[in-house]
Amino acid sequence: MNVDHEVKLLVKEIQRLGTKDADGQTTVTFGVLFNDDQCANIFEALVGTLKAAKKRKVVKYESELLLQGVHDNVQIVLLQE
Template structure:
């Protein structure tokens, strides 16, 4: 699958599952995104898609790599 297409799908899923913060940015917890059934069906490698989107400055999150369980409470912010 085309990475630009996957990043576009990721943006849609963050908008669907996330909420707007006081500063107007859409945020979602990694655990919410990772455990969502629809996301699981869309993304074969969610972590890889997140890293590619961060590299392209579409999203931002703390750290380099997010792991299930350990990083479930990390905010993924749509830029």
């Protein structure tokens, strides 16, 4: 699949699952994304898609590598709606 296409799908899923913070940005935790059935069906490699989106400055999060369980509470912030 095309990486840009996957990043666009990721943006839609973050908008669907996330909430607006005080700054008006949409945020979601990694655990919510990882454990969502629809996301599991869309993304073969969610962590890879998140990394590509971070590199393109579409999302931001604090951790370098996201691991299920350990990083479930890491906030992913959508920078481009």
